[in-house]
Amino acid sequence: VNSADTPAGYLKIQVEVQNNTRSVQAFTYRVEWFDENGMLVTSSPSLPKTLEGKETADIIAIAPTPRAKDFRIKFLEPTN
């Protein structure tokens, strides 16, 4: 997990995810942004992602507001 602040104070994050299986894996994820007091500021919509067998990819996101100082990524299993 990497994170950095942009010149205007926006938190930018990069999270590496890896598919340890040999088959294609689909999932959805959602990024939640929190302020310095740990209060939820906003969250992204559920975003679908697919990883080929043994593939590594990066999830990159930028906070929608400089108030966001922390984040949480929720991984969800696809429903079909």
Add this chain to the structure above:
Amino acid sequence: MKKPFLALTLSAVTGALLFTGCATQTSYVDPNSSRLVTSVGKIDVQDFAQAADTMTQSLIDNQISQDKLRSSVPSEPALMAVSRIQNNTGQQIDTDVLVKKIRIALNRTGKVQTSTTMGLGGAEDPLAADQQKAQEFFDDKKHTRLPDYTLSGKIIEMRDKAGSVRQASYIFQLSLSSASGIAVWEEEKTIIKQGSRANVGF
């Protein structure tokens, strides 16, 4: 004597089966949920949300967070007007489903505001436009503040089929042009969906 009774019983049973068989449970679903109905043949609400999220992230990442957007009025956010968002799909789409999400996100950054009195095809808010004109008349202003940037774009649809599997590609393209007519930011998001029928979930 037994035939009418049998027919009546059968119709009652069939009716009951029809009522119970067709009954579906309706429930509220979070618009950010991954359990929304997904269809191949049309752009779903989650597709718009996904496209708007990509566009907003890109705009914030490449322009706003780098302090690149300039306002013609110092100490005020840059002013943006929405130009033509062309629908090149076979569906009837209210492009505000996409644009409004982007506008809300940009407005919340505090760096961009959207004009509701200036836009292609007239003012979004006619009363605000009238009020602006009256205010300018009373203040003896000669010029209305012009937008620093305009947002334009296109939604394109491409379809394919292999056997019973249908594939639909939806391409969302947006450009932000400066007052001098230069595209200072452009982004494209492609959403591809495959399947043979509508489903629940991604």
